[in-house]
Amino acid sequence: MGMLALRRLMAAQRDRRRRRKAQARNGAITSMAKRKGTFLRGGDSSQGAKRLRYSGPYLTEDIWRHIHSLMPLRDAARAACVSQAFLRSWRRYPNLILTTETLGLEQKKHWKVHMARYFTRVDHILKNHSGIGVKRFQLVCGRRKLICRLNNWLQIAISSGIEEITLSLPSEYSFPCSLLSGGSGRSLQHLELVNCAFRPMAGLGCSRNLTKLHLHSVLITDDELACFLSECFALKHLDLSYCRELVYLKIPCLLEQLSYLNVDLCHLQMIESKAPNLSSLIYSGNLIELSLGQSSQVKTLDINFYDKTNFLCYVITKLQNIVPNLESLTIYSDDEVQQGGMKHDSVSGDTTTNLRTMPGHKHERLKEVMIIGFCSATSMVELTCHILENTTSLETITLDAVCDVHDLENIGRCCTTTIRKTGSCYPLRREMILEAHRGVMAIERYIRGKVPSNVELTVREPCTWCHDLERLDALEKENGSHYSPPHLKLEDISLLLKPV
Template sequence: MGLLALRRLMATQPHRRRRRRSDAQAQARNGVITSMAKRKGTLLQGGDSSSQGGKRLRYSGPDLPEDIWRHIHFLVPLRDAARAACISQAFLRSWRHHPNLILTKKTMGLEHKAYRRVGMARDFTSTVHSILKNHSGIGVKRLKLDIIYDHRNLNICYLNNWLQIAITPGIEEITLLLPSKYTFPCSLLSGGNGRSLQYLKLVSCAFRPTASLGFLSSLTKLHLCEVRIKDDELTCLISNSLALKQLELLNCRQIICLKIPCLLEQLSCLNVSLCENLQMIESKAPNLSTFSYISNLVVELSLKQSSQVKTLDIDCYDESNFLCHVITKFPNIVPNLETLTLHSIDERINTPMVASKFLHLKRLEIYFESLDPDKAFPLEYDYLSLVSILDASPVLDTFILCIQQGEMKHDSVFGDASNLRTMPGHKHESLKDVEIIGFCSATSMVELTCHLLENATSLEYITLDTICDVDDLEDIGRCCATNLRKTGECFPLRREMILEAHRGVMAIERYIRGKVPSKVELTVLELCTWCHDLERLDALDKGKLITFPTS
């Protein structure tokens, strides 16, 4: 596509053709630019010509300055830029200063190769070596090198040479997916090489920065994934990166105590995920506003000097009663919180009433999930007890509750609805938008919904979705209604879940719809009538012929 766009641009310029008709047709079929070298205001050079019948054929390009051609060359995809450099002396000169070196299987056309992985690794190595050998190393702004999966046995000397060529003064972005045995040479970022660096992402390697690394004065984003780096080494690195705005750590197992110094006045976003040996996070960054944490346990968290945290997303996927822990501890840890997202897999203690409040919390999302899709959420948990966290959030505007239901084993409202509980005195005057995903016929869920309708005095919208798509919560489409899915069908559900979804709709009609105030808009999302029709599914199980709908 890059060469096609380049040829279209050339076609808009006035020029003469000096090729035979058959040559022009052949060149067009092959998508080749035959001549783009500059001589006295025109691009024609012997190195760009071809011969036929003893005659040298040349191509006269438009009259453009060389710096414009270089800019055009830099804009086309890497593979096309390399091809153009192979047939044009002018583009070969600009290739040696190409700013974007994106060296992956895709950019080099190797992702669809059918031969063995060994052959692909050999071709990848040969191609990268050739590209960098012909590059001057001057002018590189962006480097991406992906050799993490198919090139584990790559000669380290090759890799060292490649990085030495590409990482030069002026580089701004570095993304390296490296073999796990490799130790990134920090000396490459010392001196002038690291001063212009704005983005650094390292995946699957060792990284041992020391004080000799010096200041990375322009670094704003740092992403370390499966990187072997220790506490003091990370502290040394970020302490020399005073412009840092985003820090992301994923599966860095050697980190035990993460300390963010107060020197990082620009740091606004911190993401820490799956660092399984981490025990403490202490941040003194004064302007930290977004914090995301995923782990199998609750770490000791100190954000008192990061009082500006406004967005918090926490998922402790192996921690029981996490919701109870949050409501009792976090109002004092993050007093200015405005958006809170919580993920829990095991709540056996009802959410308690507390005196501490989230005084600024406007958006609350709670996800009750399960590592086992067939496992029901604990029977001990009472959904109505969520009123306590709503009470602790006096300015809450939006509340989203998502329950990943396995087989629903809570007491059903159809068993005994004669004495539905109420909680008078608990008003939620700011709540405007409520969404419950995975709504079922559990008595306590019906009670929670009725409570919100009766006590959220500013409520405008309430959405009750009777299914919960565990694969993609942002795309819960019904194929017959929205056709959002690429597969053309809804996510498959077990028979028990389909039956429970129908019971959820019945509970809405019987116990909830009549309590919806006239000013509140109720939306009920039911099962797809095609993908989850029980008669059709039974027929498919028995091998009967099914006629698809025509519209």
């Protein structure tokens, strides 16, 4: 639609130039305003704007401006270079997504030259923009030298009508909250700040329509965040990561629309939420106190306590009371398996080994269980047996002896499936491969016999190709004794409990 209109406009301009030359030769320049079948060149028709003959349908300047706004940034800039009408609408172009991709800059070997070109183009675009009509503004500026320019850029782009702001700023920079006061931020719906200080004050007035807030590596205190959230009546999505000044995160009850909360590595001591409709909670970091209220509506919980030992036992005994309406649980435990060996005792080879039981803990709604990175740790075997013995609604249980949590949608082995995107299995060290085989043996000895006849058990063993010990020994001999597969990361365990 946009490019078709642009071709018509350019054809009309060529016709206009030819007519002018002909009129100049004949000395018969007439008033363009009296011609029929015209194209609005600029201004409002009520003010006697000039019109040009145009063979296509009549379109007002507002329609042309809307067509222009639908073009990607680079196409919109090119159109402004060949059209006076688009040049005027360029000064009100609504989507200023200023990234190296949208500006047509490829990454060069000389990073300083590359970034200099980027900032030159950003400066040129914003200086030629009126600041009127901007709805989406995205900018990456991590250089301390440009802080003085940054103030001017933000002042131009952040104005009345702004809906979405995404900024990655220098760590020494404090976002000027005054730009969002006085009505400029009343229409703001999405705010994302990265790597700066954010010091909001009471009565800012920009958060009443805000539906999504993302703060990453942002300096903001408990009181400042609480002050800002106290006016976010429409907030639905809150994402906080690496905000090291936060200690106690308190979500007030007035956030009735809040349904999603993600907190990652913020060094918190406590999360207290009174939001009545919070349904999804994702947390990664140190062990903290969770207070979600007696009537918690959290149905999806994704949690990882990095410093919690025997995490699986903690999940069984504590989480049930914190999230009574839970439907989907994903937990990660780094302490059950570690590179080079387990921190916890492995089950013995004797099938008569006494395993702990927890009578009285019934799970009546649980239907699907998946454990990724199943190992021979006693606590892991105990948890699995507990689920099988106390879950009357269970339909399927999947135990994967290999820890591959980086591609949950395409888990498999390249020796048995072709759905994996990478074309190869997750790489393992020799110790990890041995532990995977011990995990399979533990399944056969302690678990398979306890699986009810109406429950489907799926056991995923190590790949016969990628996790073959003889092949790994040959690679180590060829590449040296310190050979390790590429992209190796510390393994963790993922447990997914998904009732329907």
